[in-house]
Amino acid sequence: MIRKLGALALALATLLPVSTRAQTPGGLPPAPPGGEEEPKSEGVAEKAPKEPGQLPTVPVLPPWPNQKRKKYELLELDGYFRVRADWLKNFHLDFHDLGSGTPFPEPLSCLEASTEKGSCSGSVNSANMRLRLEPVVNLSESVSVHAQIDALDNVVLGSTPDGTFHDGTAAPPSIPTGAFSGGQVPPEAGRNSPTDSVLIKRAWAEVELANVAHISFGRMPSHWGLGIWQNSGGHDPVHGTSCFDCDGGDTQDRVYVSRTIPGTALTAALGKNWGSSGVTSTQSDVGRDRYDDQPWELDDADDVADWIFALGRLDGPEQWKERIDQGGLVLNYGAYVVRRKQDLDSGGALLGMAPDAALRKRNAKFWIPDLFVRLGQGKLNLEAEATLHYGTIEDLNDDPGDNEPTLHDQTVLGLGGVARMSYLMAGDELELGLEVGYASGDQWEGGKQGLTNYRQKSFLPETSRMEDPSGDDDTISNFFFDPNYHVDLILFRELLGTVTNATYFKPTLRYNLTDRVIFKAATVVSFANVRVSTPGNGMMYGVELDGDLGYHNDDEGFFAGISYGVLFPLSALDHPDQLYANEQERGDAGTAQTIQMRLLVTF
Numbered sequence: 001m002i003r004k005l006g007a008l009a010l011a012l013a014t015l016l017p018v019s020t021r022a023q024t025p026g027g028l029p030p031a032p033p034g035g036e037e038e039p040k041s042e043g044v045a046e047k048a049p050k051e052p053g054q055l056p057t058v059p060v061l062p063p064w065p066n067q068k069r070k071k072y073e074l075l076e077l078d079g080y081f082r083v084r085a086d087w088l089k090n091f092h093l094d095f096h097d098l099g100s101g102t103p104f105p106e107p108l109s110c111l112e113a114s115t116e117k118g119s120c121s122g123s124v125n126s127a128n129m130r131l132r133l134e135p136v137v138n139l140s141e142s143v144s145v146h147a148q149i150d151a152l153d154n155v156v157l158g159s160t161p162d163g164t165f166h167d168g169t170a171a172p173p174s175i176p177t178g179a180f181s182g183g184q185v186p187p188e189a190g191r192n193s194p195t196d197s198v199l200i201k202r203a204w205a206e207v208e209l210a211n212v213a214h215i216s217f218g219r220m221p222s223h224w225g226l227g228i229w230q231n232s233g234g235h236d237p238v239h240g241t242s243c244f245d246c247d248g249g250d251t252q253d254r255v256y257v258s259r260t261i262p263g264t265a266l267t268a269a270l271g272k273n274w275g276s277s278g279v280t281s282t283q284s285d286v287g288r289d290r291y292d293d294q295p296w297e298l299d300d301a302d303d304v305a306d307w308i309f310a311l312g313r314l315d316g317p318e319q320w321k322e323r324i325d326q327g328g329l330v331l332n333y334g335a336y337v338v339r340r341k342q343d344l345d346s347g348g349a350l351l352g353m354a355p356d357a358a359l360r361k362r363n364a365k366f367w368i369p370d371l372f373v374r375l376g377q378g379k380l381n382l383e384a385e386a387t388l389h390y391g392t393i394e395d396l397n398d399d400p401g402d403n404e405p406t407l408h409d410q411t412v413l414g415l416g417g418v419a420r421m422s423y424l425m426a427g428d429e430l431e432l433g434l435e436v437g438y439a440s441g442d443q444w445e446g447g448k449q450g451l452t453n454y455r456q457k458s459f460l461p462e463t464s465r466m467e468d469p470s471g472d473d474d475t476i477s478n479f480f481f482d483p484n485y486h487v488d489l490i491l492f493r494e495l496l497g498t499v500t501n502a503t504y505f506k507p508t509l510r511y512n513l514t515d516r517v518i519f520k521a522a523t524v525v526s527f528a529n530v531r532v533s534t535p536g537n538g539m540m541y542g543v544e545l546d547g548d549l550g551y552h553n554d555d556e557g558f559f560a561g562i563s564y565g566v567l568f569p570l571s572a573l574d575h576p577d578q579l580y581a582n583e584q585e586r587g588d589a590g591t592a593q594t595i596q597m598r599l600l601v602t603f
Contacts, residue, residue, distance in 0.1 A: 076136040080244055080602040083157075085127040087595040091494060092122070093569055094590030098582045101448035101456070103495040103535070103573065103589075127157040142210070146220070148202035148234075152187065153195065154247060160184050160192045202251055213259040222250040224310075224336045225372030225385040228418050228437075228499075231482035238374075240317025244559070244600055246484045256308070271308035273338075278302030278346040302346040302359065307339045312372070324376050332374040340366040340391070360398060366391030366412065379424040386417035389479060396460060414479030415440045416499070422508075433508040437487065439479045441501025441530035449579060450535050453497040454480055488524045488544050489565030490592050495573075501534075502541065503527045520548040528572045536589075537579065538571025559600040567592040 091104035096112065110120035131151040138144045162185045187193030204218025221232035233249020235242050258269035279302065282295045297303070312334020315323065323330045345360040367390050374383040393410045420435035446457035459478055481492075481499035487506065492499050504526040511519050526541035528534045534541075550561035569589035580586045 074138045076138065078134045078136070078603065079132045080600060081129075081131045082244060082598060082600045083127065083129045084245070084599075085125070085597045087123060087125050087593075088494075089123040089593040090590050091124075091490070091592050091594075093495075093573060093592060094122075094587065095450060095575060096584050097450065098585055099448070100575075100580055100582070100585050101450035103450070103452040128154045129157060130154055142208035143205070145205045146203070146218075147200065148221075150199045150201055152197060153199055155187055155193070158184070160187050204254075213257050216256045217254070219251060219253050220256075222252045222254070224370060225334070226383065226418055226420075226485070228385055228416055228481045228485050229368075229370055229387045230336070231484040233484040237316070238314060243484060243486075244602070245486070245598065249484055250482065252306075254308075258310070265313045266311060267314070269308070269310040271306075271310075273306035273308065275304035275306050275340065276302075276342075278304075278344075299344070299346075299359075301344040302342070304340065304342045309335075309337045309339075311335055314372075320374075320376070324378070328377070330376045332372075334372050336370040336372070338366075338368040338370075340364075340368065361395045363394035364391065379428070381422045382420075384417065384419040387415070387479075389414040393476075409474060411475045413440075413475055414477055416479040416481060418485075429512045431508075431510040433510075435487075435506040435508065436504070437481075437499055437506070438503045438529075439481055439499045439501065440477045441479075441528070441533055442477045443530060443532055450575065450585065452495050452535060452573070454500050455497055488522070489546050489563060489594050489596065490567040491524065491526060491541055491544055491569075494594075495567075495592075496541075501529050503529055516552055518550050518552070520550070522546045531572070534572040535579075536571050536574035536576055538574060540570040541572045542567055542569040542589075544568070557602040559598070559602070561598050563594075563596045565594045565596075 088104075092102040092106045092110070093104075095102045096110070097106060098112065107120065107122060107124050110122060130153050133149040133151070134147070135149075136144055136146050162183055185192065186197040187195060189196045202219050202221060204216060204220035207215045209215065221234060222230045223232035223235075223237060224230040225238065227236065230250050231246075233243060233246035253274040254271055256269060256271035258267055260267050277297045279298045280295050281290065281293075281298060284298065286298065312332070314332050314334050315330075320330065320332070342362050342364045345362045368387065370385065370387040372383075372385045374381075376382070389412055391412045393412065395408045396410060397408075416437075416439040418435065418437045420433060422431055422433040424431050444458070448456075451457055459476065478500060481487075483498040485499070486493060487499060487504065492502070492504075496502070504524055506522055506524045508522045509520065513519055522545075524544040524546070526544070528539055528541060531537050531539055544565060544567045546563065546565040548561060548563040550559065552559045568591055573589040575586050575589070577586050
């Protein structure tokens with residue numbers, strides 16, 4: 001019986017019209033007009049056509065909802081995985097820290113309390129890793145959502161051994177930490193690492209409104225020009241390159257609208273940055289019992305707000321190359337201007353503090369213009385970027401209960417710039433270049449004379465000036481390059497942390513040994529602009545020689561390389577007798593060296 005019913009159903013299905021079985025996904029077939037079938041004429045049935053062109057075709061149905069969106073739904077996954085190994089030799093420049101500080105932390109075995117317990121080689125070997133994922137969801141040809149996710153971000157290899165108890169407490173003293181480790185455990189913030197294993201660093205959307213504008217909004221990378229001030233630490237949209245050796249990068253919470261001015265090659269842009277929102281409901285008692293509600297700012301006056309204005313002609317990498325290949329002079333230029341202000345400062349209040357107890361008066365206003373120009377013709381390429389930071393801060397007093405300004409009416413005036421030239425020779429296999437950089441400095445040195453890294457030196461005036469507001473120095477002149485703008489391997493990269501209070505000259509050479517092996521060399525000669533803020537009150541930081549040998553297989557996305565650098569420090573990094581009271585902290589700075597290796601897979 002079942003077989004007969006099945007055969008009957010199959011026969012009926014075969015006899016049904018084709019248009020009846022063609023259905024939209026999840027829906028019913030379209031009904032004939034009027035809801036009834038068209039009456040058939042009586043008579044002899046017509047003979048079926050035999051020519052292929054006369055055969056009936058399946059009717060085209062109207063698109064179902066979201067059909068167009070489904071067509072462009074595509075997930076792109078870009079990123080890289082890297083492992084780096086460093087050998088750092090004598091980065092403390094032969095100095096011991098007995099209260100004045102050193103340019104770079106001494107190895108633990110070189111500290112005063114450990115010198116009798118082990119040999120002090122003065123070198124450190126370290127390795128770290130990172131997996132970066134950059135997915136893009138293309139909802140259509142004009143709408144996309146982007147993200148940047150880092151896993152095991154700069155985790156030092158061997159830094160999270162399974163040598164702690166499950167509650168996070170350290171192993172007892174009788175058991176050496178990690179001596180019986182079963183391997184590595186994931187990094188967990190507050191337990192065995194300052195950060196978690198996975199960090200979502202950026203998320204933003206881009207929308208192209210045809211003939212109107214391009215809109216970007218969310219937490220996104222920020223990059224401009226050569227990257228001496230705004231540097232994404234990743235993809236460079238101007239030159240089409242990527243920094244796989246960068247550690248951080250500028251990220252902004254931003255809404256950014258741009259469009260090409262009709263009839264010209266110029267692009268104009270307007271944007272808004274949320275630099276800092278101040279105290280939010282989640283950082284105070286206000287939100288303690290509303291943890292699942294939408295959080296909000298507690299006041300607008302403590303916000304750091306940026307308005308961005310940009311105008312210029314900036315070709316993309318492919319367009320730039322195409323114009324160069326066509327011959328003639330190619331010029332790109334642009335201005336990027338930021339207006340920044342902050343009325344009050346909440347001081348980063350934490351949970352449990354009364355929101356109004358941390359407010360401080362600032363009344364800070366700044367203008368930050370940045371100019372970029374690029375000129376190319378044939379084998380010659382010239383480009384430069386200059387940035388000015390100008391503004392005023394009414395009050396730098398950090399005591400919210402003190403209404404009298406401790407240090408007031410401060411002017412901020414910092415200047416930085418880079419100019420570089422390159423020329424291709426020998427069938428583009430050899431490139432010679434020269435780079436000159438400048439960053440203004442200031443008079444004060446910070447809390448410790450021997451410290452050099454900008455993160456350990458105050459941006460604000462020294463203590464004596466804070467105590468005596470009547471002093472003559474009322475201008476903050478420090479300018480800091482973005483630390484992701486790499487000039488060398490030792491001095492600016494590690495000892496100073498970035499280019500600041502310096503002028504440098506850097507001749508470079510790049511030669512393609514083969515299609516996949518590249519050799520690079522550079523000499524960096526550096527001077528201090530303000531001598532008194534250097535450890536030795538001298539003029540010259542030193543001379544650094546850097547070399548790099550790299551292998552790249554672009555088809556498979558594999559890269560490997562090794563770099564060597566040596567720094568010959570001079571008077572600005574010395575510790576003269578008249579400046580250092582402790583005899584063990586005095587002397588001439590010693591030579592520093594580094595060997596750095598890297599393995600990289602891109603996708």
